[in-house]
Amino acid sequence: MSDKIYGLIAEFDSPAAILHAAEKVRDAGYRRWDAFTPFPIHGMDQVMKLGNSLVGWVALAGGAFMFLNVAGLIWFTNAFDYALIVGGKPMFSAPMTFVPSYIMLIMGGALGALIGMLGLNQLPRLHHSLLDHPRFALVSRDKFMLVIGAQDEKFCVTETKQLLESLGGTHVAIVEDKD
Amino acid sequence: MADSVTHLEALKRLAPPAELNRAPVVEGNQGLGWITDKLSTFAEGKTPLWWWILFLPAAFAATVIFPVCLFYQVFTGVGVWGNNHPVMWGLDIVNFIWWVGVAHAGTLISALLFLTKQHWRTTIGRMAEAMTVFSVMMAGLYPAIHVGRAWFDWFMFPVPNSNGLWPQFKSPLMWDVFAVNTYLVVSSLFWFMGMIPDFAILRDRSTTRIRKTIFSALAMGWTGSARQWHNYEKAYVVLCGLCTLLVFTVSSIVGLDFCTAQIAGWHATIFPLYFVIGAVFCGFGMMLVILIPLRKWCGLENIITKSHIDKVAKLALVSGLIIDYIYLMEFFIAWYSGDPYERWVFGHRLFGHTYMILGWMLIGINVCVTQLLWFKKIRSNLVVLFIIGLLINCGMWSERFVIVVGSLYQDFLPANWGKYMPTMWDIGLYIGTLGAFFMLYLLFVKFLPMIAIAEVKGVLPEADPHHPLGGAKKGDHQ
Numbered sequence A: 001m002s003d004k005i006y007g008l009i010a011e012f013d014s015p016a017a018i019l020h021a022a023e024k025v026r027d028a029g030y031r032r033w034d035a036f037t038p039f040p041i042h043g044m045d046q047v048m049k050l051g052n053s054l055v056g057w058v059a060l061a062g063g064a065f066m067f068l069n070v071a072g073l074i075w076f077t078n079a080f081d082y083a084l085i086v087g088g089k090p091m092f093s094a095p096m097t098f099v100p101s102y103i104m105l106i107m108g109g110a111l112g113a114l115i116g117m118l119g120l121n122q123l124p125r126l127h128h129s130l131l132d133h134p135r136f137a138l139v140s141r142d143k144f145m146l147v148i149g150a151q152d153e154k155f156c157v158t159e160t161k162q163l164l165e166s167l168g169g170t171h172v173a174i175v176e177d178k179d
Numbered sequence B: 001m002a003d004s005v006t007h008l009e010a011l012k013r014l015a016p017p018a019e020l021n022r023a024p025v026v027e028g029n030q031g032l033g034w035i036t037d038k039l040s041t042f043a044e045g046k047t048p049l050w051w052w053i054l055f056l057p058a059a060f061a062a063t064v065i066f067p068v069c070l071f072y073q074v075f076t077g078v079g080v081w082g083n084n085h086p087v088m089w090g091l092d093i094v095n096f097i098w099w100v101g102v103a104h105a106g107t108l109i110s111a112l113l114f115l116t117k118q119h120w121r122t123t124i125g126r127m128a129e130a131m132t133v134f135s136v137m138m139a140g141l142y143p144a145i146h147v148g149r150a151w152f153d154w155f156m157f158p159v160p161n162s163n164g165l166w167p168q169f170k171s172p173l174m175w176d177v178f179a180v181n182t183y184l185v186v187s188s189l190f191w192f193m194g195m196i197p198d199f200a201i202l203r204d205r206s207t208t209r210i211r212k213t214i215f216s217a218l219a220m221g222w223t224g225s226a227r228q229w230h231n232y233e234k235a236y237v238v239l240c241g242l243c244t245l246l247v248f249t250v251s252s253i254v255g256l257d258f259c260t261a262q263i264a265g266w267h268a269t270i271f272p273l274y275f276v277i278g279a280v281f282c283g284f285g286m287m288l289v290i291l292i293p294l295r296k297w298c299g300l301e302n303i304i305t306k307s308h309i310d311k312v313a314k315l316a317l318v319s320g321l322i323i324d325y326i327y328l329m330e331f332f333i334a335w336y337s338g339d340p341y342e343r344w345v346f347g348h349r350l351f352g353h354t355y356m357i358l359g360w361m362l363i364g365i366n367v368c369v370t371q372l373l374w375f376k377k378i379r380s381n382l383v384v385l386f387i388i389g390l391l392i393n394c395g396m397w398s399e400r401f402v403i404v405v406g407s408l409y410q411d412f413l414p415a416n417w418g419k420y421m422p423t424m425w426d427i428g429l430y431i432g433t434l435g436a437f438f439m440l441y442l443l444f445v446k447f448l449p450m451i452a453i454a455e456v457k458g459v460l461p462e463a464d465p466h467h468p469l470g471g472a473k474k475g476d477h478q
Helices: A015-027 A055-081 A094-120 A136-140 A157-166 B002-014 B032-044 B049-076 B091-115 B121-146 B150-156 B172-205 B209-219 B226-259 B271-297 B306-337 B340-351 B356-374 B382-408 B424-447 B453-458
Strands: A005-012 A033-036 A144-149 A170-176
Touching: A005 A015, A005 A157, A015 A033, A015 A144, A015 A157, A033 B226, A055 A094, A055 B226, A094 B172, A094 B226, A136 A144, A136 B172, A144 A157, A157 A170, B032 B172, B032 B424, B032 B453, B049 B121, B049 B424, B091 B121, B091 B172, B091 B226, B091 B271, B091 B306, B091 B382, B091 B424, B121 B150, B121 B172, B121 B271, B121 B306, B121 B424, B121 B453, B172 B209, B172 B226, B172 B453, B226 B271, B271 B306, B271 B382, B306 B340, B306 B356, B306 B382, B340 B356, B340 B382, B356 B382
Parallel strands: none
Antiparallel strands: A005 A144, A005 A170, A033 A144
């Protein structure tokens, strides 16, 4: 396909309509397509077979990293580098390290969740071809749009357009690739 | 045919009665577009007069009174405050705990109610989160200057230095540094992440170049694709879980600062729970104070409905009742312990002539006024609720004063006894932080999406693909 085309966009009026259309597009064998909606649509994950998001693992990694590092830091500072006796307690023990380590686990987990979300979504990005499409701004309002990418093996301007129209999509149009 | 009619009637009999139906999240809903317009107009429209009337005094307090009191204290020393032997923790710590408390209800509403799938939280969640972020900022300031030499604050962080010294991690005061900083960072992240889809809405609606640039940068290229939502929802759940943990952690650690001390009135195992619940109670009071006027002035009566305010009031009642139970236990244990110092402190909370007014304010408001919330008539009267909200904040402030100062001013040795009176610099700094809080809040209300637009749309029946309003046809199931 031409390098200048990003894909074909079609507009739907309701969550049920786009969910239905997404099922049909998937069944037609397309693989590089996505649905753009004002809010997450219940059931779309299953239709797109997205599985479990990796964000949770990134958060877990962030949390575990912080927890172990802070526990290590406390051992290094209070028991190794400058051993400090406070109230006759042991130099290093689990209870004294737990609270700061746990607090920093929360910090690491939260940073991991945000960074994981942004990373997996390829954000922040300066530009996206879809944002130039004049009707795309309606996605954040009340329209539901389905885009089939030109990179898809099955993509064909005429046939794909026919499919989207047959599914009830309106304003089916070509999105130019300006990236 | 006859069968299906009887079947239908049997179903109708099984259906819950009308009074058990849930109140709609948004009243008078006219569709997704209408909601989007309604919720974005305030951030886009002309600034109303009431905003200026509130903003100017708040800005004066934040930019004049606040820095003057702050700099005078930092340049002169903690002596400008009323803190002196034996009351070394005065209004600075009282206000610190009070501000942390205000923060907690925000996180609780936003995070815990998300995990328990309370859809009504979407309408007030963002405002609650903003309350959290700004009040943690105010809270964090107090310990930083209370140390006396604010330029040595970096000693609290494990930074390698030429003295070869490190923080002492066995102290709960040290844990506090981590807790408050983490709370600030995590609640800001949570607040910011929640706003990304709404920044995209404001970006798409922007008409001027400068708005477009600002909101494009904040939205970071958000398109609202199913893949983005997929990761976003997961991250949101994780953040909600972590924030809920923080609600129970931060105030517990503040409570530990007290209960590790030997002072009668502080040395009690109930303190972590006490501070968490007190914080939440105080925050619900602040929530009422903020929500009730804003919903009217911003024309959001259909979005933040009376039913939502009623639920906030019920939550205030629940946390108030737990607080009352804890008061009862505190007095009971003080008596039951047989410890004369404990008995002395608790007796003097109510009958010692120095601070008895505050002690009775605590009982009068937190125990008695809270009981008014049992009545539906009171909960549906917004003016009364607003006043109750203000009173709860005063009551909780006096509680913190009673705990901090009331336990310190008469300790074990009568030769050590003294009085504490806040000076004008104490009070000025408090007014300054109040001004800074409200100034930031008003700026947030005016310029950022104060209601989580995408989230509210997501819980409407129009957003459910299996609901007729969401476009589902009869028998359309998957």
